[in-house]
Amino acid sequence: MVKIRLTRGGAKKRPFYHIIVTDVRSARDGRNIERVGYYNPVAAGNEKRIELNIERVDHWVGNGAQLTDKVRNLYKEATKAQASAA
Secondary structure (H helix, E strand, C coil), rough: EEEEEEEEEEECCEEEEEEEECCCCCCCCCCEEEEECCCCCCCCCCCEEEECCCHHHHHHHCCCCCHHHHHHHHHHHHHHHHHCCC
């Protein structure tokens, strides 16, 4: 099964997550199919908190990929931000 989930990066005490499409069997920070965005929970000032390619996420979900709970919340937040910006 294919999932859209977070993979951790960044320094100690400064997390940074990439939002990736991956096979369920691969490790959290292991091999991925495609990177569709990022999430920076400690964004300050002018930094972006969420960057997400909504078209690619919709493509993968249409082909059977499942979102994790956190990514589903981030997706809702990103679509709401994109709708208000347009």
